[in-house]
Amino acid sequence: MFDFSIISTWIDNLLRSTLGLGDFLSILIECVLVGLLILVGYALLAIALIFMERKVCAYFQCRLGPMRVGPWGIFQVFADVVKMLIKEIFFVDKADKFLYALAPLLVIVGSVGAFSFLPWNKGAVVLDFNVGIFLLTAISSIGVIGIFLAGWGSNNKYSVVSAMRAAVQMISYEMSLCLCLITAIILTGTMQISGIVDYQTGPWNWLIIKGHIPAVIAFLVFLVAGNAEANRGPFDMAEAESELTAGHHTEYSGMGFGFFYLAEFLNLFIIAGIATTVFLGGWAPVNIGIEAFDNVMNYIPGIVWFLGKAFAVVWLLMWIKWTFPRLRIDQIMKLEWKYLMPLSLFNLVLMAFVVALGLYL
Numbered sequence: 001m002f003d004f005s006i007i008s009t010w011i012d013n014l015l016r017s018t019l020g021l022g023d024f025l026s027i028l029i030e031c032v033l034v035g036l037l038i039l040v041g042y043a044l045l046a047i048a049l050i051f052m053e054r055k056v057c058a059y060f061q062c063r064l065g066p067m068r069v070g071p072w073g074i075f076q077v078f079a080d081v082v083k084m085l086i087k088e089i090f091f092v093d094k095a096d097k098f099l100y101a102l103a104p105l106l107v108i109v110g111s112v113g114a115f116s117f118l119p120w121n122k123g124a125v126v127l128d129f130n131v132g133i134f135l136l137t138a139i140s141s142i143g144v145i146g147i148f149l150a151g152w153g154s155n156n157k158y159s160v161v162s163a164m165r166a167a168v169q170m171i172s173y174e175m176s177l178c179l180c181l182i183t184a185i186i187l188t189g190t191m192q193i194s195g196i197v198d199y200q201t202g203p204w205n206w207l208i209i210k211g212h213i214p215a216v217i218a219f220l221v222f223l224v225a226g227n228a229e230a231n232r233g234p235f236d237m238a239e240a241e242s243e244l245t246a247g248h249h250t251e252y253s254g255m256g257f258g259f260f261y262l263a264e265f266l267n268l269f270i271i272a273g274i275a276t277t278v279f280l281g282g283w284a285p286v287n288i289g290i291e292a293f294d295n296v297m298n299y300i301p302g303i304v305w306f307l308g309k310a311f312a313v314v315w316l317l318m319w320i321k322w323t324f325p326r327l328r329i330d331q332i333m334k335l336e337w338k339y340l341m342p343l344s345l346f347n348l349v350l351m352a353f354v355v356a357l358g359l360y361l
Contacts, residue, residue, distance in 0.1 A: 002301055005123030034126055038116050042266060047077045049265040052311075053318060060322040087254035092155055095251070099153030104252065104259035106146030111263040111270065113139035117193060118273040119282050121302035125194050132193040133181055133278075137174070140270070143263065144170050147248050150260070154251040162247040165237050165329055172336045173228040173235075179344035180222040183351045184278045187211050187360060197282035203289035206281040210361045214351040219279045221344055223317065226271035228332065231264060233321035237329050272313035273306075280309045 011033075015026040051066065051074060058065030066073025091097050117136040119125040129135055144167050151163020184207055185191055188199040200206050207215050228235035249260040276282060283302030287294045327335070354360055 002121070003123040004121045004302075008123065038112065038126065042112055042115055045269055046262050046265050047081075049269055049314065050077050050080075052314070053265070056315070056318045057322055060319075081258075084255060084258045089254040089256055092251045095155040096153040099149045100251075101256075103146045103150035103153055104249075104256050106149065107143045107263045108146075108259045110140055110142030110144075110146065111266050113142065114270045115266060115273075118270070118306075119193050119197055119277055120306055121283050122194075122197075124303070128192060128194050131191045133185060133191045133196075136193075136274070137178055137181065140267075141174065143267070150252070151248040154248075156251050158245055159248050159250050162250075166231060166248055169235065169237060169329075169332055170229055170231070172333060173225040173340075176221055176336060176340040176344045177225040177229055179341075179348055180218040180225065181274075181278060183214060183218040183344075183348050184211070186348070186351050186355055187215065193277060196278060197284055200281040201284040201287075203287040203294070204361065205287070206279070206284070208279045211351065211354070212361060214347050214354055215279060217343065217347045218351070219275065221340055221347070222275055222279070223271075223313070225336075225340060226275065227317055227320065228336070230267040230271055232268060232317060234324040234326050235332055236321075236326060237332060268317060269310060269314060272310045272317065275313050276306060276309040280313075282306055282309075 008030075012026065012030065015021045015029055016023075021029070054073075054076075055065045057063075066076035069076040069079050091100060114136055116126045117132060117139075119128075127135070147170070148163045148167045151159040151161075151166075154160075184196070187207060187210070188196045190196060190199070196207075200210070204210065208219050209215075211218075231237075249257050252260065283306045285294075285297040285300055285302075285305050287297060
């Protein structure tokens with residue numbers, strides 16, 4: 001399988017040896033390049049996900065979706081982006097202007113920060129610390145603060161109630177989500193992102209297969225908790241139009257609203273990317289122990305495997321959103337604290353026994 005570190009090493013040698021730049025300038029240029037790649041990838045995936053959401057929604061509701069602006073309506077998203085960019089951004093009377101302006105920035109920072117941890121290919125993990133999973137969950141939690149500040153800073157009672165709902169929901173479901181990740185860490189023995197993927201490389205080594213019953217339970221609970229964490233249907237109580245108008249970002253216009261909208265779609269992909277990384281082998285190809293078959297699979301670039309698996313999970317989560325009706329807030333909290341949390345704790349103990357007794361495949 002192609003190792004992207006070959007390219008990164010070549011760029012580093014080009015800056016240091018060929019161009020004769022010092023450590024400071026070399027590292028600065030590399031950081032800027034990586035940052036630009038992250039932002040460009042973030043924007044392109046957002047465009048793809050918004051278009052995909054509209055088409056999937058149209059398919060499930062027997063409609064056409066975007067079809068007039070460009071071939072198959074592919075330019076509709078670009079038209080919407082231009083429209084949003086030229087819209088006026090105004091502040092609400094008597095709002096806390098500092099918190100009002102800070103909230104969307106915190107939401108997008110948390111989303112981009114979590115996005116930066118995703119392992120795209122072997123040797124292409126931007127942030128690969130030995131406690132990567134811990135840092136990933138910590139940085140992604142910044143978005144909760146942004147959502148709460150958006151409601152509080154808007155000077156709107158509906159926004160405040162919506163922000164409190166969203167914060168309570170996200171913090172609650174983070175518990176089950178993190179317990180599922182700890183379950184995977186027990187089996188792999190590492191919190192490093194690349195280490196988790198390397199552990200799953202090889203014939204039938206994906207965690208969802210190797211960890212059998214506990215891993216399957218953790219995967220399913222992770223999808224439910226991740227869907228709720230991203231405020232996606234049927235858990236999108238933060239934007240229950242019949243109760244709270246547009247939720248915590250009711251008073252936002254232009255790109256202020258655009259940041260919330262953008263983060264929501266990318267959080268969906270981040271949840272799918274983490275599920276792919278931890279349970280479905282990340283960039284690891286499908287290997288079944290037959291050399292000829294495995295060699296063909298290994299020729300496919302790791303980024304293709306990662307994106308293919310991630311978009312398959314995205315499709316599954318979109319399918320769930322457009323199939324089930326929205327839950328009430330009491331039902332959402334009951335699902336977490338009465339069912340998912342006890343199940344996650346039990347599954348954590350079960351995985352510990354499986355690993356201690358060597359019962360994994």
